[in-house]
Amino acid sequence: MGLHALGDTAWLFYAGGSSSEKKLELVLHLRQLLERHMIREIIDIVSSFDTIAVYFDPADGQKVLDHLTSLHIENFVDKRPLPKRTIIIPVVYGGADLEALAKAKKLSVAEIIKLHGKAEFTVATIGFSPGFPYLQGLPEQLYQPRHSSPKQVAAGSVAIAGNQAGIYPFASQGGWHVIGRSDTKLFNPDREHPALLQPGDKVRFVETESIGRSEHETRMPETLTDDILVIEPGALSSIQDHGRWGRQHLGISPGGAADLVLASIANRLVGNLDKAAVIECTMAGAVLQFNVDARVCWVGWADASSGKPYEIKAGERIDLRKRMCHLRGYIAVAGGVDVPQVLGSRATDLRAILGGHQGRTLQAGDVLPIGNEKTAPVSKKWHVTWPHPEGCMIELRYLRGMQADWFSQKSLRLFTENFYTVSASCDRTGTPLKGAKLELKEPREMISQPVVFGSVQVPPDGQPIVLMSERQTIGGYPQIGHVISADIPKLARAWPGTKVHFREVDLNEARDAWNELQCDLGILNTGLMMKLT
Secondary structure (H helix, E strand, C coil), X not given: CEEEECCCCEEEXXXXXXXXXXXXXXXXXXXXXXXXXXXXXXXXXXXXXXXXXXXXXXXXXXHHHHHHHHCCXXXXXXXXXXXXXXXXXXXXXXXXCHHHHHHHHCCCHHHHHHHHHHCCEEEXXXXXXXXXXXXXXXXXXXXXXXXXXXXXXXXXXXXXXXCEEEECCCCEEECCEEEEECCCCCECCCCCCCECCCXXXXXXXXXXXXXXXXXXXXXXXXXXXXXXXXXXXXXXXXXXXXXXXXXXXXXXXXXXXXXXXXXXXXXXXXXXXXXXXXXXXXXXXXXXXXXXXXXXXXXXXXXXXXXXXXXXXXXXXXXXXXXXXXCEEEEEECCCECCCCECCECCCECCCCECCECCECCCCCCEECECCCCCCCCCCCCCCCXXXXXXXXXXXXXXXXXXXXXXXXXXXXXXXXXXXXXXXXXXXXXXXXXXXXXXXXXXXXXXCEECCCCEEECXXXXXXXXXXXXXXXXXXXXXXXXXXXXXXXXXXHCXXXXXXXXXXXXXXXXXXXXXXXXXXXXXXXXXHHHCCC
């Protein structure tokens, strides 16, 4: 039991209790308590099977801790019954792993189906992807460890892993055993309550013979003005802002720009607020045609044109297919890219296919509107080259992870004494690293719990993965560490092949580093203002 630091952006509470049911009951009661006593500094509350995480800005950690301490949550007891509702989920059994599971458990397929259908499940948490329910109540005869490596799983898949069950609302990578499929729409951003299920709900599965839902609902095309025409989108470009915060409890990733520092600099150079929507480019830039006069800036490219504001005339094009000095670069336009807001943000969530421009990466022929938000004055004298490229090696400071003591002493030494290499498969969800294999002291199955931006998970193959902006909200792999918030932008800029060295720090150093980064941004702002005239 007790409060623990989940990186430098959340406090995690472990529930005590004699059984998994008692632990979940305490977590759900604590969630109600915290929701009744919210303070401004709390960004979100995410509960899981036996944990509850309270999220905050890195600068507000101590104030949130003082608030939680004042509520005496470590000694909290609530005897009142929890609200209860039961949701029926129709399922067609026969998933890709059903027969293999039956063979592994020495049961018939019919026995697997009967056991799963008779169980009453409780929604412990919503996470991994928007609307994904982690379900408690799987019969012990069906317990089965996750696959050793994730694979592609179709939307609507009904699956089990460890002692949990779940349903995939979207097609995604997953390590669970698929035993069926359902057409129940678990997540819809247009509903008043986007997630169908909530923690504490009861779920029963009922066998049916067929389902009729397509993988994704058809959405009406957006009506946009043609202020910007995408001629060439680059390798991977999308609309991003500062993210969709405050909805992790629905399984919705905060998302947003992978590198908030560069995105903010681009916005400042055209007079926008930091949170305005920009175009995030990865590995290669875009070619854009402006059909109206516009003030534009791009940051992250290797030549002298980067980091300056430009007045672009109607009919002109900008071609950013040149060399980038960072893995990601940002294009800002005065007034912001004015795509519709979805759940409070214009950011593209590529896994959930929502936000941005039709929930996807940009394509040739896309047209984008420019917003009319008021902008601050800018100067043609401005030229920002900071932050400078890190080179072929970066140091990442980290806080000790929630499951660090699960790892052998040899693995803990390897993690800090060796270099890892950024994998070519890095994306907005996570940055896989290649290097020394990290091993647990003994095999064990982890109960899924909340994660943060920068959590370093270690899947069964022993190769660490640092969770990035479009991460899942709940994770089931051990977390050996958490990269501090001040160093995450460095990793977001790192090209595949970059060497990474980890150094453990304490919470005070993490906070000092965050304050130093904010001070640097403040100094940048002061310098811009001095050159305004």
